[in-house]
Amino acid sequence: MAPGSALIPRLADLSPGTEALRYCFALPAHPESVAGARELTRTRLDAWRLGRDLGDAAVLIVSELVTNAIVHTASTRVVCELSRLGRRLRIAVQDQGHQPCGPRLRRSSDDEHGRGLLLVEAMSSAWGSHDAQDASGRIVWAELAHGTEQRSGTDRTC
DSSP states (O other): OBOOOSSSOOBOOOOTTOOEEEEEEEEESSTTHHHHHHHHHHHHHHHHTOOHHHHHHHHHHHHHHHHHHHHSSOOSEEEEEEEEETTEEEEEEEOSOOOTTOOOOOOOTTOSSOOHHHHHHHHOSEEEEEEOTTSSSEEEEEEEEOSSOOOOOOBOOO
């Protein structure tokens, strides 16, 4: 097993020749940081040469997850980790505090806000959330498959 990080507990064994890449950044939990998160994500994914469609989806997901961490918690900073493992791109965003049940999908079209996770669900192959290992907040993650992988079920807590 590959060693985990603060945001991604442990990754599955890699088969020979499978490339694993990780990139992590932290930003102040201010609305202005969302644009910075998008820019950092785009720059890194362009360097990894993952393609424009995957990059566009990942940038949108990062934007939604970072926005949620800023709006719905009392965090002073937000940490984002991008990891590429074979044909999967995983995005994980950690805040410093959370509500007891974590993020929830809102399916009502009457809500002016709260549809961001519906976008995350629609664009990702899987997503979910869990408490940070040191109980310092919540991690919300999403995976994007590129190539031939198909959508799998979600893994949400609560």
